[in-house]
Amino acid sequence: MTEPYLSLPIDDQAAASLRDSGLRLALVDTADDDAFDAWLSADARGFHSKQPSPAALAQQRELLRHRRTTGVYDDNIPVPHSPVGTVNSWPAPLTVPGPGQVDSWLISSVTVAPTHRRRGIATAMLPAELRTAVALGLPVAALTVSESTIYGRWGFGPSAFSTAWTIDARRAGWIGPATRGRLSFTTAPEFIETGRALLARQNAAHAGEVGLSEYLADRTMTPLEGAPDASTYRIVRYDGPDGDPEGFVTYTITEDDSDFTNATLDVVALVATTDAANAALWRYVIEMDLVSTVRAHTRAVDEPLPWLVRDIRRAKVTKVQDHLWTRILDVPAALEARRYENAGTLVLEVDDPLGFADGRFRVAAGSDGVASVTETTDAPDVSLPVGALASVYLGAPAAAGLAAAGRIDGDAVALDRLFRTAVPPRLSSWF
Numbered sequence: 001m002t003e004p005y006l007s008l009p010i011d012d013q014a015a016a017s018l019r020d021s022g023l024r025l026a027l028v029d030t031a032d033d034d035a036f037d038a039w040l041s042a043d044a045r046g047f048h049s050k051q052p053s054p055a056a057l058a059q060q061r062e063l064l065r066h067r068r069t070t071g072v073y074d075d076n077i078p079v080p081h082s083p084v085g086t087v088n089s090w091p092a093p094l095t096v097p098g099p100g101q102v103d104s105w106l107i108s109s110v111t112v113a114p115t116h117r118r119r120g121i122a123t124a125m126l127p128a129e130l131r132t133a134v135a136l137g138l139p140v141a142a143l144t145v146s147e148s149t150i151y152g153r154w155g156f157g158p159s160a161f162s163t164a165w166t167i168d169a170r171r172a173g174w175i176g177p178a179t180r181g182r183l184s185f186t187t188a189p190e191f192i193e194t195g196r197a198l199l200a201r202q203n204a205a206h207a208g209e210v211g212l213s214e215y216l217a218d219r220t221m222t223p224l225e226g227a228p229d230a231s232t233y234r235i236v237r238y239d240g241p242d243g244d245p246e247g248f249v250t251y252t253i254t255e256d257d258s259d260f261t262n263a264t265l266d267v268v269a270l271v272a273t274t275d276a277a278n279a280a281l282w283r284y285v286i287e288m289d290l291v292s293t294v295r296a297h298t299r300a301v302d303e304p305l306p307w308l309v310r311d312i313r314r315a316k317v318t319k320v321q322d323h324l325w326t327r328i329l330d331v332p333a334a335l336e337a338r339r340y341e342n343a344g345t346l347v348l349e350v351d352d353p354l355g356f357a358d359g360r361f362r363v364a365a366g367s368d369g370v371a372s373v374t375e376t377t378d379a380p381d382v383s384l385p386v387g388a389l390a391s392v393y394l395g396a397p398a399a400a401g402l403a404a405a406g407r408i409d410g411d412a413v414a415l416d417r418l419f420r421t422a423v424p425p426r427l428s429s430w431f
């Protein structure tokens with residue numbers, strides 16, 4: 001393991017504060033199967049998932065070895081090798097408006113054993129992750145969250161929302177464009193490389209998406225060991241008129257025991273690198289015989305589905321949810337990485353109680369969309385906490401709401417004009 005992010009020592013400050021509570025912060029040696037299994041089991045327990053089988057543990061060891069894996073241990077409990085706190089993290093590109101990419105620190109598997117909750121373990125682990133990201137020179141950290149009440153305190157803000165849909169497939173009525181490509185069934189073993197490439201291409205084109213590790217990419221095509229629906233995944237690929245792959249949909253179908261014509265189709269992933277692929281794959285699932293309901297989740301807030309069906313009300317958004325949370329650590333690097341759709345200059349006063357992003361910055365975006373971001377002593381146009389900056393960072397229409405809520409001061413209209421993008425950010429995976 002030679003990657004700097006794997007070998008960087010544990011954060012001193014967090015280790016010291018946990019030591020004061022009789023706890024030990026340690027990097028997990030992911031080459032040590034017993035230690036890693038104990039950590040993986042604690043992670044599953046922390047999310048109330050079932051204990052992974054030996055086969056599932058073996059798979060996870062293999063697929064998650066590349067992550068920096070940290071545990072908090074209580075050496076005074078009877079089973080001290082089982083961590084009471086878990087977190088893992090790894091660098092990955094985050095797509096920003098442009099599209100461009102910013103190197104980010106993705107954080108996952110944040111759990112604290114219910115036996116040790118609310119003693120400040122998460123409070124030690126999360127800032128430690130942020131300091132580690134800074135030590136690695138990464139300007140942004142990001143995560144997806146189980147609850148939206150947790151991460152604001154460490155300067156994260158919701159940066160991209162997602163939608164879930166339920167479609168009355170019999171009544172929606174397809175009116176989308178005819179497409180000229182070809183649909184065909186495939187299987188994970190034969191398609192996985194192509195699927196990974198399609199995901200990479202799709203995600204590099206949309207602000208808010210992240211570069212997926214093989215672990216995260218492959219889950220869209222094949223269930224992990226132990227998943228209850230392991231044998232039910234179907235994958236259909238869409239190849240454009242010239243034969244090039246442009247997308248795929250993975251789905252499961254659940255029969256209705258009392259009515260064979262009333263099945264429900266759940267979209268696991270619908271990946272498209274072109275509008276034609278998106279339309280063709282939606283049409284495919286909506287027009288499926290013997291299926292009356294189609295459900296999909298982690299879709300964009302501007303999913304074009306309502307415009308593809310005759311009866312808009314039969315394609316219902318059942319959930320709109322904060323999904324990607326980001327944490328800006330280096331304001332100039334983060335803001336210069338993206339492009340801006342309107343030229344303009346703004347002075348931002350950023351408040352960051354943890355000190356990473358604190359300061360006053362002039363953001364000057366030219367007509368080419370490129371911005372220079374420099375520290376300044378000029379009077380601020382907008383004052384905002386670092387979490388609010390995260391909420392406008394990727395182009396979401398958040399400025400007016402934040403101003404109405406009293407969470408930013410100053411010229412929110414100018415902030416919106418500079419940061420908002422015509423296409424809102426999205427994230428179509430969990431990590």
Ligand SMILES: CC(C)(COP(=O)(O)OP(=O)(O)OC[C@H]1O[C@@H](n2cnc3c(N)ncnc32)[C@H](O)[C@@H]1OP(=O)(O)O)[C@@H](O)C(=O)NCCC(=O)NCCS
Nearest residue numbers: 046110111112117118119120121122123144145146147149
């Ligand atoms: C979320 C979790 C990691 C917090 O761990 P913890 O060690 O108990 O948290 P801390 O003791 O450091 O608490 C820090 C602060 O966050 C608050 N907090 C912690 N979890 C919270 C939650 N779920 N909702 C709201 N506030 C929460 C605490 O009240 C505390 O607030 P204070 O500083 O004002 O007193 C833990 O509850 C957990 O494992 N939950 C289940 C798994 C999960 O949801 N993980 C998050 C994955 S994204």
